[in-house]
Amino acid sequence: MPDAARKIRVQCHVNGRATEFDAYPMARLLDVLREQPGLTGTKEGCGEGECGACSVEIDGVLVNSCLVPVLQAEGASIRTIEGVADGDRLHAVQQAFITHGGAQCGICTPGMILAAVNLLARHPRPTEAQIREGLAGNLCRCTGYIKIFESVVEACRKTEQRA
Amino acid sequence: MRAYLPSYHLEAPRDLASALERMKHEPSAWKPFAGGTDLMVLLEAGKLPHRQYLSIWKLPELRGIDVGPDHVMIGALTTYTAVQAHETLEREFPLVCRAAAETGSIATQNRGTLGGNIANASPAADSPPALIVYDAELELISAAGTRWLAYRDFHTGYKQMKLRPDELIRRIRLARTTAVWKQHYRKVGTRRAQAISKVCFAGAARVENGRIADVRIALGSVAPTVVRAAQTERLLRGESPSRAVLQAAQVALAREIAPIDDMRSTARYRLRVAQNLLAEFFEILSS
Numbered sequence: 001m002p003d004a005a006r007k008i009r010v011q012c013h014v015n016g017r018a019t020e021f022d023a024y025p026m027a028r029l030l031d032v033l034r035e036q037p038g039l040t041g042t043k044e045g046c047g048e049g050e051c052g053a054c055s056v057e058i059d060g061v062l063v064n065s066c067l068v069p070v071l072q073a074e075g076a077s078i079r080t081i082e083g084v085a086d087g088d089r090l091h092a093v094q095q096a097f098i099t100h101g102g103a104q105c106g107i108c109t110p111g112m113i114l115a116a117v118n119l120l121a122r123h124p125r126p127t128e129a130q131i132r133e134g135l136a137g138n139l140c141r142c143t144g145y146i147k148i149f150e151s152v153v154e155a156c157r158k159t160e161q162r163a
Numbered sequence: 164m165r166a167y168l169p170s171y172h173l174e175a176p177r178d179l180a181s182a183l184e185r186m187k188h189e190p191s192a193w194k195p196f197a198g199g200t201d202l203m204v205l206l207e208a209g210k211l212p213h214r215q216y217l218s219i220w221k222l223p224e225l226r227g228i229d230v231g232p233d234h235v236m237i238g239a240l241t242t243y244t245a246v247q248a249h250e251t252l253e254r255e256f257p258l259v260c261r262a263a264a265e266t267g268s269i270a271t272q273n274r275g276t277l278g279g280n281i282a283n284a285s286p287a288a289d290s291p292p293a294l295i296v297y298d299a300e301l302e303l304i305s306a307a308g309t310r311w312l313a314y315r316d317f318h319t320g321y322k323q324m325k326l327r328p329d330e331l332i333r334r335i336r337l338a339r340t341t342a343v344w345k346q347h348y349r350k351v352g353t354r355r356a357q358a359i360s361k362v363c364f365a366g367a368a369r370v371e372n373g374r375i376a377d378v379r380i381a382l383g384s385v386a387p388t389v390v391r392a393a394q395t396e397r398l399l400r401g402e403s404p405s406r407a408v409l410q411a412a413q414v415a416l417a418r419e420i421a422p423i424d425d426m427r428s429t430a431r432y433r434l435r436v437a438q439n440l441l442a443e444f445f446e447i448l449s450s
Contacts, residue, residue, distance in 0.1 A: 004169040005168070026171035026172075031164065047164075047207045048207055052268060062269055066207065067271075069218070071173050072175075136356035
């Protein structure tokens, strides 16, 4: 049996701020984000990459943070739900979730919003199929998805109006 | 988290050569860890038996897609997302792109890799049937050098493969010979997205003057490994797609696959669906 692993120091940026983590290399990014900077907006749902509740962006790429060992976050720019709003100004997707009832119990909401924000960054005018595909990795047991879907459509419309 | 984290080692070698040296000097001690979409699931469940991993995720030598005059070389760490975004793959190897799009969610496609899908050696993996249909070859690399293997001979049994403990999968080579073939890929799972397959079918055929001049068929989730339906192919070569030929091919297919009952489906259902997918492929060949 090999010796116990030592904790490592991981340097990265979280929501634009230089951050250091001290953690076992195989620790899940999900747990480290929640426990060290205390960013508890990222939720744990299934813990096996099926539900998307722990979605974050790493270098602009959507990932399930429960499946990322913290060692692989070295040097990365991470965005969590706490980094989506611009100060007090909510992102169009966040505002649309409020006005269209896209959130109910709230557990899936941070991941759902990150998946939607990430989708709109890749496809500013997504088709219906692209929205469904973009959110297919995020499970919600409350809304039945229709209101979430409508919220994303509304966010696109608002963003286009402003542009 | 059901795993005891201090018992897991994960190190990031600075380049491919250092990773291979490590694997040479401590054979079987270190296993590769790529995007983590399979291994982290086992870790969380407290079921990851091996303890020491080398993170190869950032090694540039294992990334990238190179298009040559006769072949396309796909780095083992190419993600499903990168596969789908590649124009030559989309144009000439649509089954690989289709498989990549059917694998997990966007977040999984961003982290999961073709090499990882191969080395995880699941008979239910989505990309191997497509790769086998294209007669993919694998380049395996170790400190001692490299060697090429036909992918269809790589998996030798359930979770068994011809990969030495000191070797990594470096790239996948596809010959650019099938672009004009008629091609079909279909994964059947419990739901449209995020499901593991009950049956997965990939087929490609060169049809000339209404006859099947050449054909390749591979299936997932119907045997201990992803399989090539060689007998069915032999029966089809030279034939015109007719109802009688289809029926004979469905009988041949039943003889060479070995579906089982498990948590995801039943042997009976899998056999029936595999035969139906062959019929669907036939419709495409006749159209």
